[in-house]
Amino acid sequence: MRISTGPLTSPEIAYSIVRAGVEHDTPDIPYQSQKTFVAVLDNPAPGFTFERYLGYLDDEPVGYLELEYPQLDNLSNLDVTLFVRPSHRRRGVGRALYDLAVERAHAHNRKHLQSSTVDRHPDGGAFAAAVGANAGLAETRSRLDVTALDEPKLAELRAEAEKKAQGYHLRRWIGVAPDDIIDDLAYLEARLNVDAPSGDINWEAEKLDADRMRKSEQARERRGRRSYFSGALIGDKMVAFTWLVVDLDRPSHAWQNTTLVDPDHRGHRLGMLVKLDNLDHIRENRPQLNGIDTFNATENAFMLDINRAMGFRAVDAWMEWQKDL
Numbered sequence: 203m204r205i206s207t208g209p210l211t212s213p214e215i216a217y218s219i220v221r222a223g224v225e226h227d228t229p230d231i232p233y234q235s236q237k238t239f240v241a242v243l244d245n246p247a248p249g250f251t252f253e254r255y256l257g258y259l260d261d262e263p264v265g266y267l268e269l270e271y272p273q274l275d276n277l278s279n280l281d282v283t284l285f286v287r288p289s290h291r292r293r294g295v296g297r298a299l300y301d302l303a304v305e306r307a308h309a310h311n312r313k314h315l316q317s318s319t320v321d322r323h324p325d326g327g328a329f330a331a332a333v334g335a336n337a338g339l340a341e342t343r344s345r346l347d348v349t350a351l352d353e354p355k356l357a358e359l360r361a362e363a364e365k366k367a368q369g370y371h372l373r374r375w376i377g378v379a380p381d382d383i384i385d386d387l388a389y390l391e392a393r394l395n396v397d398a399p400s401g402d403i404n405w406e407a408e409k410l411d412a413d414r415m416r417k418s419e420q421a422r423e424r425r426g427r428r429s430y431f432s433g434a435l436i437g438d439k440m441v442a443f444t445w446l447v448v449d450l451d452r453p454s455h456a457w458q459n460t461t462l463v464d465p466d467h468r469g470h471r472l473g474m475l476v477k478l479d480n481l482d483h484i485r486e487n488r489p490q491l492n493g494i495d496t497f498n499a500t501e502n503a504f505m506l507d508i509n510r511a512m513g514f515r516a517v518d519a520w521m522e523w524q525k526d527l
């Protein structure tokens with residue numbers, strides 16, 4: 203059997219390969235439509251460039267490689283997405299695409315290849331170990347069943363949080379942040395890579411500012427997503443925030459993204475408060491929602507405690523891998 207690689211020839215082929223892989227890895231998450239997948243390719247977040255390739259067995263495309271190059275920060279990193287159809291694994295296509303990733307990394311002077319795998323199947327982790335990557339950060343995916351919320355418990359958590367958060371007030375928005383808080387949002391979001399545990403993965407603070415935040419959100423909207431935010435302010439300064447994002451083609455599911463409290467304002471239950479508020483926010487706007495998923499570093503006990511108290515339950519274990527060249 204002949205193995206070869208080449209540039210991506212059509213987004214539909216990539217979609218079919220990635221969909222098969224993702225549905226194998228996380229069958230409980232509704233996978234995006236082809237229309238949304240293509241919109242994602244066409245509307246990248248500002249500050250990243252991409253290269254995309256296919257891997258072939260004889261003449262059949264069965265593998266997909268996407269290389270994401272941060273261009274404004276994290277300049278020695280290269281994020282690698284690699285999928286081989288479950289039916290065509292263990293025949294060397296993954297390794298051929300990986301070798302291409304290494305070649306491209308050298309060409310762009312990138313020193314750290316980064317990727318994640320789920321423990322549900324042995325394939326991804328065994329492959330990463332076989333190519334000599336280091337297991338850098340254990341993560342947990344958790345799910346909140348929005349159809350079975352413990353409402354009295356949530357009300358109790360909110361009352362406790364509000365008591366500890368006196369002097370702060372909440373503000374909600376959808377999509378691009380209002381001008382008066384977008385600088386605070388950029389500052390808080392940029393802290394994520396520094397404040398959240400990152401194990402042995404070489405993630406540096408992102409260089410975010412109002413302009414990049416605005417363009418990122420606009421690109422996300424063009425990708426068919428809608429973002430729901432809740433922030434906590436003291437006076438007119440936002441010091442904590444959280445956000446959820448929905449794929450409008452898959453309205454039953456949302457992702458919980460960053461939650462971050464400014465270090466000077468920790469200890470006031472602001473993390474819990476903004477998350478509870480944003481849960482109400484999204485439920486008011488998206489009545490079809492029935493599940494929210496989130497990733498956390500498994501060692502991030504504080505965030506996991508908040509999630510567990512709200513009703514999130516662990517679904518599966520993931521590993522972030524890094525291969526240093």
Ligand SMILES: CC(C)(COP(=O)(O)OP(=O)(O)OC[C@H]1O[C@@H](n2cnc3c(N)ncnc32)[C@H](O)[C@@H]1OP(=O)(O)O)[C@@H](O)C(=O)NCCC(=O)NCCS
Pocket residue numbers: 223227283284285286287290291292293294295296297298317318319320324325326327328329330332523
């Ligand atoms: C990881 C993945 C891309 C590998 O694709 P593949 O075409 O099967 O990879 P290869 O056939 O080139 O395998 C290369 C080596 O990885 C190791 N490997 C891969 N799967 C394995 C498994 N299930 N058990 C043990 N070793 C495994 C072996 O050492 C293998 O070499 P060998 O077959 O000569 O023993 C594929 O399993 C996949 O798409 N997984 C889901 C997405 C993912 O996790 N991507 C990787 C991110 S690092």
